[in-house]
Amino acid sequence: MAKATTKKVSTNKASTKKVGTNKVSNSKKNELINPTSYQFLKEYINNPSPVGFETSGQKIWLNYLTQYVDTTFTDPYGTAVGVINPDAPFKVVIEAHADEISWFVNYINDQGLIHLKRNGGVDHQIAPSMRVWIHGKKGPVKAVFGWPAIHTRMSNPEQKEPQPKVENLTLDCGARSKKEVEALGIHIGAVVTYEEGFDELAHDFIIGRAFDNRVGGFMIAEVARMLSENKKKLPFGLYIVNAVQEEIGLRGAEMIARRIKPNIAIVTDVTHDTHTPMINKAIEGDIQCGKGPSLAYAPAIHNKLLAIVEAAAKNKKIPVQFRTLSRSTGTDTDSFAYANDGCPSVLISIPLRYMHTTVEMIHKKDIVDTIQLMYETLLQLSPKTNLNYL
Numbered sequence: 001m002a003k004a005t006t007k008k009v010s011t012n013k014a015s016t017k018k019v020g021t022n023k024v025s026n027s028k029k030n031e032l033i034n035p036t037s038y039q040f041l042k043e044y045i046n047n048p049s050p051v052g053f054e055t056s057g058q059k060i061w062l063n064y065l066t067q068y069v070d071t072t073f074t075d076p077y078g079t080a081v082g083v084i085n086p087d088a089p090f091k092v093v094i095e096a097h098a099d100e101i102s103w104f105v106n107y108i109n110d111q112g113l114i115h116l117k118r119n120g121g122v123d124h125q126i127a128p129s130m131r132v133w134i135h136g137k138k139g140p141v142k143a144v145f146g147w148p149a150i151h152t153r154m155s156n157p158e159q160k161e162p163q164p165k166v167e168n169l170t171l172d173c174g175a176r177s178k179k180e181v182e183a184l185g186i187h188i189g190a191v192v193t194y195e196e197g198f199d200e201l202a203h204d205f206i207i208g209r210a211f212d213n214r215v216g217g218f219m220i221a222e223v224a225r226m227l228s229e230n231k232k233k234l235p236f237g238l239y240i241v242n243a244v245q246e247e248i249g250l251r252g253a254e255m256i257a258r259r260i261k262p263n264i265a266i267v268t269d270v271t272h273d274t275h276t277p278m279i280n281k282a283i284e285g286d287i288q289c290g291k292g293p294s295l296a297y298a299p300a301i302h303n304k305l306l307a308i309v310e311a312a313a314k315n316k317k318i319p320v321q322f323r324t325l326s327r328s329t330g331t332d333t334d335s336f337a338y339a340n341d342g343c344p345s346v347l348i349s350i351p352l353r354y355m356h357t358t359v360e361m362i363h364k365k366d367i368v369d370t371i372q373l374m375y376e377t378l379l380q381l382s383p384k385t386n387l388n389y390l
């Protein structure tokens, strides 16, 4: 999910309406993620995929997806697409984004310390003492975000604790001059990602860097796997799209929506679990990990398509949670909805704690429920589906 920077995303008070209860036990439902797909998820999350530099992640994703689709293609900026029924005139997209927030090397000082620029909405507050990889011309170089010790940081004219900001954060890779930095292959424009990767917590929670939105890439690939393994024949072309450059303004989706010209788009991304401290539910709505995917109401969300998703959830007893968004969804939904002549679009989000940190947290049951909801929705669609408002 992209952080709104230039445009203010207004959030209205969210509805707390909930539909259905899940009668299937967690352990049974979690088997839908099999050991091979779980291994793919771990590898995909552990691999860095910075905005604008998503190629290695796209290769991992395509390598997994290919077995479940008829054909694949990529566009000039690296958005990857798997297609089922490529000759069908009616086209449905299921979409996630492949990029992860990161930093750019912006300035190397004479002492060999490296100043950065954001590449996406990476969080300056979590940076001090983090370990990173600088992706230089000679391969990844390990570095750390330094920060003055608790003992020394009051010794400034204001005698106030400094706050981490892009301007005062630096990376230390062990080099003590600009020359030593450059000797490691580090250059202006090299991208930087955090080292932390996939891990498991108790009670079916998993954590990782950039589950936003690579869990989406995983889920749409799993939808393709389910369609293939259950031998489902779709009456339309299904385009499984892993778009680049979402985090800097929904750009990859913008490009690929024009190329595919879909009739319907089902977008998946992450959304905030609002049950942790310092989040106001009256502003952010009431969404919780473990309680199912979140469906949003918004002008960009097509009401008739949303009703189809909601009915599929009800029929299959998949729990869902509702929220509202207004001018912008802050997701690729906007790019698809407003592309071309208008494309009926819907957003199915997975709840996540601590977005844009290195410990983004997701409940496995929500992954299973989100995959199932996309799958069941697809089985309801056909070229005859009437989505006209009037």
Ligand SMILES: [Zn+2]
Pocket: 001, 002, 003, 212, 213, 247, 356
């Ligand atoms: Zn994001």
